[in-house]
Amino acid sequence: MSQLQPSPQGASPPLVSVLVSTCNAARYLPGCLDSLLAQTIADQLEILVIDSGSQQEESAIVRRYQAAHPNIRLLRTERETVYAAWNRGIAMARGRYLTNANTDDRLAPEALERLSGALEADPQAGLAYADALVTSTDNAGFADAFAGSGAVSGCFHWPAFDPALLLRVCFVGPQPLWRRQLHAAHGLFDPSFHSAGDYEFWLRICRHTRFVHLPAVLGLYLERPGSLEHRNARRNQEETARARQRHWDAASGPLPPAHSGFLRRYRLQAFSPDEPAPGRPEVSVIVPTRNRPAQLARALESIAAQTFRNLEVIVVNDGGADVSEVIRTARPGQASVRCISHPRCLGAAAARNSGLRLSRGRHIAYLDDDDIFYPRHLETLLGAARTQQARFVVAQAVQARYGARDGRRLWHRLHPTSPLTLEALLVRNRIPTLAVLHHREALGTAGFFDESLPTHEDWDLWIRMVQNFGAVVMAEATCEFQTRSGPDALTARQRHNFLETMRVVHGRYGHLARDPEAVRRQQRAVERRLEAELFGVMRWVLPVLRPLQSTLRTAASFLSHALLPRLRALAARLRG
Template identity: 30%
Template sequence: MQDGQTSIPLVSVIIPCYNQAHYLPCAVESVIKQRYNNWECIMVNDGSPDNTELVAKSLIDKYPKNQILLINQSNQGLAEARNAGIKASKGKYILPLDADDLIHPKMLQKTVSLLESHPEIAIAYTDVRYFGRVNRVVLAGEYDFKRLCFQNHLNYCSLFRRGMWEVTKGYNPNMVWGYEDWDFWISCGEKGYYGKRIPKPLFLYRVKENSMYTNAVEHHNELMAQIALNHPNLYDQPYPQEAKIRDCGSIDTLKTDPLVSVIVPTYNRHDTVKRTLESIATQTYQRIEVVVVNDGGEDVSAIIDAFRDRLQIKYLVHRENRGLAAARNTGIKNATGKYIAYLDDDDIFYSNHIETLIKYLGTNNCKVAYCDAFRAWQEKDNEQYVIKQKDIPYSFDFDPDLILAQNFIPVLCIMHEKSCTDEVGIFDESLTTHEDWELWIRMSRKYHFTHIRKVTCEFTWRTDGTTMSSEKKSDFLRTMGIIFDRYREYSKDNPRILELQRMSKRRLQSGIFKIFYKLFNKTKNLFRSLFLFLI
């Protein structure tokens, strides 16, 4: 026992462990290094198939002066592992800590001081520092229960009063895919308990390629529905209704108009994403959900919250920047709509965009349709970007051969049934550019695309090189080559496609922006103007 430590500890640190024995010593040692000494540490071996029990016992032997305990149980999941540790604990305050994460030496000192001096506060939480694959600090935000119901801004590793856990009956084991901490914080808020932020990054979260968190994001819809079922008095429609429907049938039986899911990836564009969301909020077609995926950028939750009374909106966060393909995929996986549309965080829909597409798709035997878009040329003027002119670079009827040579469908123009991605797959996350084009090619092998000759949206084009840098142009050439090789079976015996591919590559290499050309189409015996290339 350390000097100054009483026989009954004030703080109990609970560390569940499942298949992470190699991380466990670092987590425990981060507790050993605390400047605050009156604690116990309880490791919960949740039926782990690795050597967790052996490692845990070695840590107990290594630090005999500290109150370190081990509980072994069959695998029951993270919620029950935390509950088991808390049930066996003695502390007045509880700190959950996962086996692969760490706490700063001042974590207990600062959080205990806050709760001891403010008896009205039940949860002391801090900012977080990511380490591992990503190294940065993320600010937690001030406590707001209304916001908490839709977005979790508290870290799971927060100090809270044990009595609160007893009143709420602890972590709910029905959160099988994750978010058990979010559900617990909501339970606490529902009972009148609230938290306070300490604006220091005292919690250290290890970012890995795969984790409980990434798994939870993949199952956001199911988990959010379960949270709504767990707290039916807190949520207006559609959350409780959708949750119940998942148990008994299809949501489409309740509404005559199909739901459209708009996927909005965002990354460090808080100055433009508000305009993007405003363009969705003003659509003439109202059956819309918006899935915003923050791809490891600055927090935009305050902007998201401002739209919750006007939009059915989901806000998902990647711990690290994974690229457009991954962000859109996360959006698709969590979309509940029959139809999928896409809008980047610096582009806009005109008010008739969704209505134009949904009317066509809903009345014709077609699963994919696209409109035309203005390109808004922007220049910097007094440190702000302003639109100088607009044009329409792409307005071409669909050609399944032409799509093998060049992408002439901007991503914001298209709408398709979600079932299309069930059939052909989602965006290829190995492609850092041209990921949308590659998906359109896969879709075009199975579905006909209908072109609606109407301008219903607008994308930005900045003339200072931020839109198309030399580095990005080089990557466009690289991914273009990958796509040409990948779908060579469709072009190898087709001179028309091969010539179009050569011209596309030459145009990108030379940097020539405007090219007109005509090709003879033998099947129709006429010359057709194919399209205006512009990158």
């Protein structure tokens, strides 16, 4: 074993120690080191490279970098697991914080500054994690993701921290940063794991410290079949199940069975159209629900009435009362029905994302619990997707209002989704969620719902879908959504969120327009109208203006018929 070079005598401790385990990854290592040396706090880093018996020239590469960067240290060992290598690095680390840097992943220049800043600002938090882009392009740099090079194939939008949810799926991304002192209190990584040892450690500490999620894209993750994570999918799944079993609280009930929805990464491989899946359904219908059992039953009955039968239903109970009896009673025909429950309300985006991660269908449809499909909805949209080879299909939808007491439909009208162009969609959302059917493969490019948006999360994703795939719009209305009480029903916080998230979406995508200035003018007009509607401006402005109309008309008549002739006569006398 080669000895780790000592740190410079008298050098102050670094802020962050970076653990780089490498084995036969020489072609990725220079890009990894360059990404770390480009960090805005590069002078506060120590980079610990553990060469685990590589047969390639990683050690020689590191020594060349060391000539100019004394904060890089190298240790060469026999072949061992990545977690054994990390443990060696932790034993030598001097930084207040630790992070792992996979040789084939890349960081935004400000990533470690922002992650460490989050923990500096919150002494009670032990780990910070952020969102990441996904690429299948070897050695793509973080800047390539924003250069229109086609390097990006997806995005990880992780949820906010929740220990119970972490037991169901690992939402800590591939590039977290954590406090070194956690290992003194809770031990090192378990070196017997090959691919899920980090997940096991996150589960070990999540009951003792809080994690902080930064809803910002700070990393680039390489999705490649040859990676350690993908070479042995069965072992990865078994290790994930073992980690979960080790930390599952028996009081929480039986441990849910391990399946792809519980894999430690939200891997885009799970969305491959060629993924083998015995008895795989053609369509997965995602149904979020929360404390609306009667409406949920009606929604499920509309799925049961579909003329297209090869489907599965995934009900996501977003922190509400138990719905198992509702599902049992209103079982949608012969369709497979699965239900996942969030321990608390995580919001619409998180609920739909949970459903997506459990889904197996080649196509995805969405149905909120207070909406319904008409019988030919799935058949119609799927037919269009197949005949036109479309990735994103949108139906026309009917908007309806029902009586609160008797449930009778009071009125209805067509909610047109066409004409549907990217320019029009940049201004306002024209697509009801239940009107959409898309290929699951589209998620690999467009990404998931953004869980940082409390509202307009669907609009945000539809823009990305239309940007990448366009849209096939059907002429037929095949579904119906309810309008409950309009803006008057919104709380002050919801009104604020509705306007603020509209501004967020406008700011994100306005640059995609052919004429950004024209689109921005339309966006501002829509924002002003929405602000007036939501905050009641028109309710007090119009009553004041209406009585003034008569007064203004009288004044105008007086000016034109009485005062102006007298003024003209006076002017004539003065000229004479």
